[in-house]
Amino acid sequence: MRVDPDILRAALTGAALEARYQPVIGLANRLPIGLEALARLTLPSHGRLSPDAFIPLIEQAGLIAELTDAIAARALTDYAGLSARLPGCAILVNVPLDVLLVPDALARLEQRRAAAGVAARNVVIELTERHAVEDLPGLSRAIDSVRAAGCGLALDDIVPDLPMLDGLLDLPFTMLKLDRSIVQNARRPGTARDFAQRITDRAHARGQMVIAEGMEDPAAWNIMAAVGVHAAQGYLLARPMQANEVADWCADWLASHTA
Numbered sequence: 001m002r003v004d005p006d007i008l009r010a011a012l013t014g015a016a017l018e019a020r021y022q023p024v025i026g027l028a029n030r031l032p033i034g035l036e037a038l039a040r041l042t043l044p045s046h047g048r049l050s051p052d053a054f055i056p057l058i059e060q061a062g063l064i065a066e067l068t069d070a071i072a073a074r075a076l077t078d079y080a081g082l083s084a085r086l087p088g089c090a091i092l093v094n095v096p097l098d099v100l101l102v103p104d105a106l107a108r109l110e111q112r113r114a115a116a117g118v119a120a121r122n123v124v125i126e127l128t129e130r131h132a133v134e135d136l137p138g139l140s141r142a143i144d145s146v147r148a149a150g151c152g153l154a155l156d157d158i159v160p161d162l163p164m165l166d167g168l169l170d171l172p173f174t175m176l177k178l179d180r181s182i183v184q185n186a187r188r189p190g191t192a193r194d195f196a197q198r199i200t201d202r203a204h205a206r207g208q209m210v211i212a213e214g215m216e217d218p219a220a221w222n223i224m225a226a227v228g229v230h231a232a233q234g235y236l237l238a239r240p241m242q243a244n245e246v247a248d249w250c251a252d253w254l255a256s257h258t259a
Ligand code: G
Pocket: 022, 038, 050, 051, 052, 094, 156, 157, 180, 213, 214, 215, 216, 233, 234, 235, 236, 240
């Protein structure tokens, strides 16, 4: 699938690009602890697309930094308006590796955060790795600057064959997000469950939080709780929603799921 780069560029600045928000819920107390901003792009030729479908197009067009900036700006503004009704909830923003490695892009994120009036401690940058890390020292510097600014940092979509996994796990991430393939396959004993256990044990020893993605059913919830995972995100808990739906969702959730 190919789309004219000019059409994509225009889409990023208008109503065709939307942010959806999916809650992250603590397993022990069922309190919402975060809200991940997820991009949706509607193209006249293709309808509404999820990131899996449109990120490759955006990358081909050389627009990944623009996309990241546009969604971060919206997410931070939306979160600033919502945060009074979401105590204890951070905003999680996806930043691809190639963007994190560009110092200007990081500085821009910092500007966006300050302009929205959001405290750094309430922001988590999720590192998404679509290509293998080639410059681990460069990544380590970028991570240090995110941490120095006071933001949290998550490693997204962790799977056993993530390139350079061991090197990445040595970096000072505050959160590790287990990919939904691991969470779903861990329902049966085997390599996925062993992997989830290994990552979680390592995270406990280093004071990191583990989030299970793609939580779709109670069986997966129970297994992840037994493994010692801290929090979860997925259709069992909530679908990605529009900003104006989040506060009501949160009030309903707290009323029906917490003591
Ligand atoms: O790469 P990342 O994990 O950030 O992507 C999240 C994507 O997965 C979003 O587009 C979101 O809509 C989708 N998603 C969210 N929760 C679930 C779930 O429980 N199951 C599945 N299959 N997909 C999910």
